Amino acid sequence: MDKGTIEAKIIELLKRYTRNDEVWMNIHSGTRIIEDLKINSARVVDVIIDIEDTFNIMVSNELMDKIKTIGDAVNVIADSKNAMSA
Amino acid sequence: MIFFGNDIVDLLLPDNKEKSKDSRVIEKILNERERKNLSAIPDHCGLLWTFWACKEAVCKAAVKLGLPKSGNPHEYEIEFTDLLSNRKGAGSAKYLNTDFTVQFAGTSSYVHAIAFSGKGKTSEYITSIEFVDSSTDASIFAKEVLLTSVSDCYSIEKKKLACHKNELGIPIITNNNVVLDIDISLSHDGNWLAVIHN
Numbered sequence: 001m002d003k004g005t006i007e008a009k010i011i012e013l014l015k016r017y018t019r020n021d022e023v024w025m026n027i028h029s030g031t032r033i034i035e036d037l038k039i040n041s042a043r044v045v046d047v048i049i050d051i052e053d054t055f056n057i058m059v060s061n062e063l064m065d066k067i068k069t070i071g072d073a074v075n076v077i078a079d080s081k082n083a084m085s086a
Numbered sequence: 087m088i089f090f091g092n093d094i095v096d097l098l099l100p101d102n103k104e105k106s107k108d109s110r111v112i113e114k115i116l117n118e119r120e121r122k123n124l125s126a127i128p129d130h131c132g133l134l135w136t137f138w139a140c141k142e143a144v145c146k147a148a149v150k151l152g153l154p155k156s157g158n159p160h161e162y163e164i165e166f167t168d169l170l171s172n173r174k175g176a177g178s179a180k181y182l183n184t185d186f187t188v189q190f191a192g193t194s195s196y197v198h199a200i201a202f203s204g205k206g207k208t209s210e211y212i213t214s215i216e217f218v219d220s221s222t223d224a225s226i227f228a229k230e231v232l233l234t235s236v237s238d239c240y241s242i243e244k245k246k247l248a249c250h251k252n253e254l255g256i257p258i259i260t261n262n263n264v265v266l267d268i269d270i271s272l273s274h275d276g277n278w279l280a281v282i283h284n
Contacts (some may be wrong), residue, residue, distance in 0.1 A: 041142060042102065042138060043101065045115060045159070048114065049108075049114070050276075061158040061160050064158050065156050065157040066115070
């Protein structure tokens with residue numbers, strides 16, 4: 001799965017947790033999940049579990065700490081998928 | 087100086103009620119010792135989100151101390167020393183080898199936690215907990231509650247006050263664009279918001 005496809009799936013997944021469409025204007029890989037998309041921090045664990053289920057990977061608590069932006073999520077998922085296929 | 091952070095969780099939100107039964111959610115939020123606490127209390131929902139609110143409150147206080155924010159909930163270690171019930175109590179917390187003190191209180195609808203920097207430390211503060219309906223912009227309402235309370239407490243004209251976030255994302259309050267030495271913390275989840283200031 002290429003990074004573009006991963007990013008599109010992540011955006012689709014994150015849209016379930018946002019309440020305001022305006023946050024999706026001008027999004028990019030550096031868009032921050034909590035601060036810019038205004039996703040409640042209490043929902044971040046749900047986002048991580050959705051990522052695990054959508055991409056069939058495990059995201060450890062250590063990796064959770066690395067996911068702050070959309071680009072971070074793409075990289076964590078791509079790395080996990082690559083490690084699984086290696 | 088003692089810094090504080092606060093967090094509120096709406097216990098009646100379907101997402102929060104359901105997730106408290108999900109072992110994957112519990113394992114991601116709580117470390118092994120905290121999970122043992124959870125298993126000893128019948129109201130998993132209340133206690134899970136009490137832990138979460140305490141961890142979030144510690145995170146907000148820690149950022150004010152200049153510590154980096156972690157997205158790993160296990161790094162915020164909570165120990166309840168005074169668990170009167172899962173609706174009210176106190177305890178201690180550790181994050182990046184730094185000590186914090188936590189206090190929490192709630193109802194069947196919400197749990198609210200406050201964390202103070204330092205071990206066994208608390209400071210005087212004023213708390214406002216408000217119900218917010220889904221048609222209200224919680225962010226605007228929280229600022230309104232904060233500015234009204236600060237205006238009343240410090241006898242400052244409300245129209246001169248403003249609330250912003252600084253470059254570190256920490257909320258600050260200004261009087262005629264001059265930053266005031268008032269510690270503030272705002273939190274919102276579902277139908278509840280909490281505002282505290284000293």
